[in-house]
Amino acid sequence: MPLLTMKDICKSFSGVYANDHINLSIEEGEIHALLGENGAGKTTLVNILYGLYEADSGEIFWNGEKASFRSPADAIRAGIGMVQQHFSLVRNMTVLDNVILNLPGNAAFLKRKEAGEKFARLAAAHGLLVDPGAVVADLTVGEQQRVEILKALYRNVKLLILDEPTAVLTPQETVNLFQVLRSLAGEGYAIIIITHRLSEIMEVTDRVSILRSGRKVAELDTASTDVHELSRHMIGHDIDEMPPPDIPPREAPMLRLDSVSLERKRLAQPLHDIRFSIRKGEILGVAGVEGNGQKELAEVICGIRRHTSGTIFLEDADISHLGVRPRYEAGIAYISDDRQGDGLVPDMNITENLALRAYGKPPMARHGLVDARAMSKVAAEKTQEYQVLASGRSGAATPVRLLSGGNQQKLIIARELEEGGKLIVACQPTRGLDIGASEFVHQKLRAWRDAGKSVLLISADLEEIRMLSDRVAVLFGGRVVGVLTREEASVQALGLLMGGVTAAAAEGAGA
Amino acid sequence: MTFSNFMEIFVKGCPLILTGLGCAVAFRTGFFNIGAEGQFYVGAIVTTMVSLYAPGMPPLLVIILALACGFVCGGLWALIAAILKARFNLSEIIVTIMLNYMVINFLGYALRSFLMDKAANVPQSEKIDVARQIPVLVRASRFHAGILLALVCVAVVWFLMQKTTLGYELKAVGLNRRAAAVNGIPVVRTVIYSAFLSGGLAALAGGIEVLAIQKKLIEGISANCGYTAVLIALIARNKPWAVLVVSLLYAALQVQAGSWQRQSGVPSSIVNIFIGLIVILILAKDIVPYFRRKEGGSNAS
Numbered sequence: 001m002p003l004l005t006m007k008d009i010c011k012s013f014s015g016v017y018a019n020d021h022i023n024l025s026i027e028e029g030e031i032h033a034l035l036g037e038n039g040a041g042k043t044t045l046v047n048i049l050y051g052l053y054e055a056d057s058g059e060i061f062w063n064g065e066k067a068s069f070r071s072p073a074d075a076i077r078a079g080i081g082m083v084q085q086h087f088s089l090v091r092n093m094t095v096l097d098n099v100i101l102n103l104p105g106n107a108a109f110l111k112r113k114e115a116g117e118k119f120a121r122l123a124a125a126h127g128l129l130v131d132p133g134a135v136v137a138d139l140t141v142g143e144q145q146r147v148e149i150l151k152a153l154y155r156n157v158k159l160l161i162l163d164e165p166t167a168v169l170t171p172q173e174t175v176n177l178f179q180v181l182r183s184l185a186g187e188g189y190a191i192i193i194i195t196h197r198l199s200e201i202m203e204v205t206d207r208v209s210i211l212r213s214g215r216k217v218a219e220l221d222t223a224s225t226d227v228h229e230l231s232r233h234m235i236g237h238d239i240d241e242m243p244p245p246d247i248p249p250r251e252a253p254m255l256r257l258d259s260v261s262l263e264r265k266r267l268a269q270p271l272h273d274i275r276f277s278i279r280k281g282e283i284l285g286v287a288g289v290e291g292n293g294q295k296e297l298a299e300v301i302c303g304i305r306r307h308t309s310g311t312i313f314l315e316d317a318d319i320s321h322l323g324v325r326p327r328y329e330a331g332i333a334y335i336s337d338d339r340q341g342d343g344l345v346p347d348m349n350i351t352e353n354l355a356l357r358a359y360g361k362p363p364m365a366r367h368g369l370v371d372a373r374a375m376s377k378v379a380a381e382k383t384q385e386y387q388v389l390a391s392g393r394s395g396a397a398t399p400v401r402l403l404s405g406g407n408q409q410k411l412i413i414a415r416e417l418e419e420g421g422k423l424i425v426a427c428q429p430t431r432g433l434d435i436g437a438s439e440f441v442h443q444k445l446r447a448w449r450d451a452g453k454s455v456l457l458i459s460a461d462l463e464e465i466r467m468l469s470d471r472v473a474v475l476f477g478g479r480v481v482g483v484l485t486r487e488e489a490s491v492q493a494l495g496l497l498m499g500g501v502t503a504a505a506a507e508g509a510g511a
Numbered sequence: 512m513t514f515s516n517f518m519e520i521f522v523k524g525c526p527l528i529l530t531g532l533g534c535a536v537a538f539r540t541g542f543f544n545i546g547a548e549g550q551f552y553v554g555a556i557v558t559t560m561v562s563l564y565a566p567g568m569p570p571l572l573v574i575i576l577a578l579a580c581g582f583v584c585g586g587l588w589a590l591i592a593a594i595l596k597a598r599f600n601l602s603e604i605i606v607t608i609m610l611n612y613m614v615i616n617f618l619g620y621a622l623r624s625f626l627m628d629k630a631a632n633v634p635q636s637e638k639i640d641v642a643r644q645i646p647v648l649v650r651a652s653r654f655h656a657g658i659l660l661a662l663v664c665v666a667v668v669w670f671l672m673q674k675t676t677l678g679y680e681l682k683a684v685g686l687n688r689r690a691a692a693v694n695g696i697p698v699v700r701t702v703i704y705s706a707f708l709s710g711g712l713a714a715l716a717g718g719i720e721v722l723a724i725q726k727k728l729i730e731g732i733s734a735n736c737g738y739t740a741v742l743i744a745l746i747a748r749n750k751p752w753a754v755l756v757v758s759l760l761y762a763a764l765q766v767q768a769g770s771w772q773r774q775s776g777v778p779s780s781i782v783n784i785f786i787g788l789i790v791i792l793i794l795a796k797d798i799v800p801y802f803r804r805k806e807g808g809s810n811a812s
Contacts (some may be wrong), residue, residue, distance in 0.1 A: 304693055325695030336693060343694075345687040358685065358692040360676045368676050 001064050003028050004049075004159060009058035011044055018044040019055070026159065031181060031191045033201045033222075035234055036211035037434040043193045045211070046161050050082045051075040061217035077104070081152025082161040087144050089136045094266050096132040099151050122153050127180055141289070142173040149180070159190045166200060167460070170289050178204045196234070198227040210234055234435075249282035249470055253313075254454040255301070255332075255423050260310035261476075262300055269293045271300065271307070271478045278423065283445065283455040285469030287462060287494050293478035294458045298427045301456065302334045303327040314422065328357060331422030335412055335429045337458075339405065343412045346401035350388065351379040353400050354415050386414040389438075389491040406437030413444055423454045430464060442468060446488065462491055476500045516766055518652035522724070524762035526551070526716040526733070528661045530740035531758050532668050534710035535749040537589075540671065540705040541685040542596070546589060546607025547713040548737025549614040553588045554581035554714025555721045556618060559626070559728040562639045562721075570642035577643070578660075578718045585714020586707035588614070593706035603706075611737070619730060626728060636728040657719035662755070663736035664712060669751040671708075681705050687749045713737060746793055761786070 002025040011019040018041045026032050034042040047053045049060065051069035060067050062078055069075040072082070089098050100106065100115045119132050128146045136144060145165060149178040152160055162181075166174045181204060195201060201208055202222060210218045210233040218233045243444040256277040263270045271293050278284045288294055300314065303324040312320050314330055322330065338340035344353050350508055354362055355375050361376040382388070388403070388410045400408055409429070416424060426445060430438040445455050445468060459465050465472055472489040474482045475496035482497045530547040537544035561577035592606040622634040630637075645657045672678040680701045684691045692698045716736065725732050743761060747753035768782035 304695075323695070324693065325697075328695050334693070341687070342690055345683050345690050347686045348683065351682075352679070355679070356690070356696070359679050365676045369674055370676055370679055 001248045002026060002061075005061040006045070007061070009045065009048060009060075010056045011041075011048060011053060017041075017214040019048070020492045021058075022211070022214075022216045024209055024216070024387050026190045026192065027191055028158070028188045029185050030207060031193060031205045032183050032212065033205040033208045033231060034192060034194045034302050035196065035198075035201060035208055037234060039195060040211040040234075041214040041298055042211055043163060046082065046163065046192060046194065049075065050161065051078060069426065076152075076157065079148075079156065079158040080161070081155060081157035081159070083145065083152065083163065083165060085163045085167065087148055089144060089147060091135075091137040093136060094132065095130055095134050095139070095147050098136055098147060099132075099154050099314045103155070105462065108268060114119045119150065119154065122150055126153065126183060128153075128342040141168045141291070142170070142176070145169070145177070146180075157189075159192065160184065161192045161194070163194045164196075165193065166197065168290055170498045171462070171491060172499050174200070198234075201230065202227060229232065236407065242297055249279040250452065252280050252315075253277040254282070254315060256313040256316075257301075258311045258313065260300060260307045260312060262296055262305060262307045264308060267296075269296055269478050271296050274310070274480055276437060276480055276483060277358070278454045278456060280454060281449055281452045282470045283449050283457055283468050285465035285472040285489075286456065286458040286475055287465050287472055287489075287498060288460075288475035289498050290460050292475045292498075295427065296478070297475065298334065298336070298425045298456070298458055301423075301425050302332055304334075331420060333416035333424045335409075335416055335424065335426040337431060339408050339412065339426035340401070344400050344408060347399055350396040350403075350411065351375050351382060351398055353411060354379050354382055357415055357418075382414040383411075386410045386413065393422075405432045406434060406440075409433060409437065409441060413441065417444060417448060421448075421453065423456065424448060425456045425458070428460060429457070430459075430461070438464075462494055465489075465494075466491070474498055512767075512770075515652045516770060518654040519766045520651055520759055520763045521658045522653045522655070522762075523660045523765055524759045525655075525661045525723075526720055526736045527739060527743060527758035527761060528755055529664060529719070530713045530736050531715075531743035531747065531754040532664055532743035532751060533709040534740045535747060535751065535754050536668060536672075536681070536705050536712065537709035538704055538744050539685045539749045540681045541688055542593065542702050542706055542709070543604045544589060544592070544607050544706065544709050545604050545741060546592060546610050546710070546734065546737070547716075548610035548733055549607065549743075550588050550710040550713035551717035551720075551733045552614045552618050553710075554585040554717030555728055555732060556614075556621065556626075556717075557581045557584040557590030557714070559636055559721050562643045563637060565643075567719070570640075572721060573643045574645060577722065578715060581714045581718035582711040586709075588714070589706045589710025590703060593703050597702060608713035621629035622728065622730060628727070634730060638727045639660045639722065644726055645719060647723075653724065655719075655723040657723045660715075660719065664715070665751050665755045668708075668712075672751065676703060677701070696786045715742070724793070742790060746790065750752070762799040 004026040006022065006024040009019050009022045010017065022041070022045055024045070034045065036042050044053065048055045051068070051071045051074050054070070062155070067078060069078065069080070090101065093101070096112065096119055099119055100110060116132055123129060127167065128150050130139070130143050130146045130150070139147070148219055149160065165177060169177060181193070185191055187416070195203065205222045208220050208222055208225070208230065209216055210220070210230065212234065220229070247248065256272050260274045261270070261272055263272070269291060274297065276284070286294060286297065296305065300307045303322055307320070311318055314332065319327055319330060340346050345356070355378070358364055359370065363371065365371055376396060383396060388407050400411060403411070429441050429445070433441065445457065449455055457465065457468055466489055469489070470486055472484045472494065473480050474494060476498065477500065481500065484493060530551060533547050533550070534544060558577040558581035561580050562573060565573045565576060588610065589607070591610060592603045595601040595606050596603045619634065622636065626636045628635055628637045645655050647653060647655050672681065680696050683696055684698050684701045688698055717733070720726055720732055739761065743754060743757045747757045764786060765783055768779040771777040772779045772781070
């Protein structure tokens with residue numbers, strides 16, 4: 001008898017099926033992957049299981065009995081735990097306090113000593129090493145994830161759901177996580193892992209369920225499949241391998257950072273002595289575990305933050321003292337990783353958002369007066385050229401918060417890739433996009449490069465970095481710890497640098 | 512309703528329109544100016560002083576000069592909060608409220624010392640020369656030229672918000688200050704402009720109230736319109752034409768409250784209770800989407 005059976009689960013949001021008669025069953029000791037593109041319905045399905053959503057129809061059987069979880073508390077009580085993509089930890093409390101937070105058995109006085117013993121037992125048994133007395137805010141992302149897993153185990157769950165658990169980890173941390181997951185499965189825990197990374201599925205899971213547009217299109221034994229078959233089911237066709245860049249970059253540098261530092265008090269991640277240059281017609285990838293200075297670097301180059309020492313040159317002109325707008329006018333465009341926070345004004349419409357950079361100049365404005373007709377014309381041209389699909393009849397008057405992530409990103413790209421541009425700083429440009437939209441973004445970046453312009457591609461997705469970049473710089477702790485050529489940039493080499501192991505240190509350890 | 516009562520709606524509405532516009536301009540940019548009350552009194556004080564002490568020149572010129580000086584000083588007064596906000600990130604809400612207390616108490620001091628009418632020996636200024644007052648336009652009522660000025664202001668502010676690049680900047684900064692900065696909009700400059708304009712409009716209301724209604728400076732002439740303005744801007748969702756309509760409706764209720772009390776003995780407090788109820792009901796429109804969301808309307812995956 002399976003531990004969990006979900007039968008004919010349906011859930012629709014405003015008439016669109018997010019889950020369309022989905023069946024799923026999980027045995028004890030099984031690691032089961034839910035694979036699918038963004039919007040395929042993976043998260044909806046587990047949210048129904050975890051009591052966050054209520055299914056429109058369908059049944060859930062837990063341990064052979066019909067069950068319905070009305071809230072996460074219900075699900076946890078029954079034995080289902082979930083590690084969300086964005087952790088639900090209280091950052092300024094200790095690890096132990098986070099684990100025992102809101103336990104059903106908590107009385108007016110906490111029994112920290114008893115709890116500490118149980119915590120230590122669990123941590124040791126599963127190789128989840130983390131200091132119970134440490135404050136969560138001081139932990140690495142990998143350690144925080146361990147706390148989340150321990151939190152679930154402490155509540156005696158039988159089934160553990162992990163939503164995109166490797167998105168924030170270094171390759172080495174990922175290996176570590178997979179060891180933990182396998183040992184848990186060996187003890188009879190069932191695990192559901194949501195991912196869109198094919199190689200990880202092949203590495204760690206027993207079975208795979210593939211969702212596409214809310215339907216389950218296949219369920220396969222991992223042992224008898226391969227990445228090509230998985231991708232065919234996921235997107236309906238094979239992944240097109242992009243050809244390697246055929247036009248070599250020119251020698252002339254487009255952007256040069258000379259010993260640039262950003263060192264202020266109370267800065268989450270300062271930058272130290274950054275030196276590199278991007279040539280014309282080159283894509284320079286910036287790899288690194290998130291939070292190692294990527295965003296700060298992007299903002300320093302775009303002028304959103306002012307660096308505290310060093311010099312930035314754009315085509316040999318010193319632009320260090322320029323603000324955001326003059327730098328944009330000099331040719332530096334920016335695709336932020338935070339579409340709704342940095343890139344767009346969600347409550348303004350498509351036309352207005354496309355005008356964010358150039359609203360004050362002809363043709364959009366004359367003598368301080370906005371030319372609404374010219375703005376609409378620009379919007380009409382750009383939405384057509386970049387295939388921005390606005391749902392509903394309002395067209396370019398649609399507030400952009402109602403657009404899908406892919407369409408929002410297209411809008412930003414349509415605005416930023418201007419004729420006169422020279423360099424684009426692209427920060428996580430395909431995050432949260434489905435494969436179709438990602439390919440669109442990649443094509444645009446490549447076309448930009450092939451036109452002799454430059455791209456700084458900051459991404460947490462190593463596949464993306466390796467596929468597009470001519471060279472790869474690795475950031476660790478706010479420093480550039482290495483710049484590798486396309487040939488040198490293997491996953492292994494990048495992974496070591498991302499973990500802060502420099503070539504010199506690696507040799508030292510080897511000797 | 513009598514004719515003079517009808518005209519009284521505009522008289523009572525005039526300061527509400529101007530202070531309401533002031534709040535709308537500031538709120539639009541995300542600058543929560545709760546200081547319209549204080550800025551109103553800055554305008555009233557400055558306008559009074561210019562009107563009383565300006566040397567001999569054509570009366571119309573004195574009126575314009577007095578109102579203009581009031582506008583500028585009210586704008587500068589609001590700038591204090593804007594600069595503290597931009598430079599040190601102090602809450603403009605707290606700062607503008609504190610500035611209110613400072614002006615209102617300064618007014619009390621001024622009216623008992625250098626501005627006091629020596630002849631009357633009560634806390635009020637001398638009466639402003641009749642020629643330097645804002646004239647009444649409609650006989651048998653108090654409908655004065657300042658009301659027309661307020662209507663012009665509605666049109667000007669609407670034009671500014673809808674048709675100018677500054678209006679675009681105000682909107683973008685108000686709706687997402689961070690994105691505005693990331694895309695190179697001069698956020699600090701925009702907030703400064705909107706604070707100045709906001710304070711100036713509230714001060715203009717004060718100046719007009721002195722020159723058209725009271726004809727001298729006394730305490731309490733705002734009738735709290737600076738605070739009512741916050742409410743009006745909120746209900747009007749910061750739209751200039753809506754500010755006009757809401758202000759006049761509010762004024763109509765106030766005017767009617769007076770005559771109901773006189774004629775049928777309905778306490779005017781009832782009207783205020785009624786207004787409170789209406790405001791809550793208007794704000795309650797946000798309750799419906801809240802329940803819709805709870806049913807599960809967010810997007811998948």
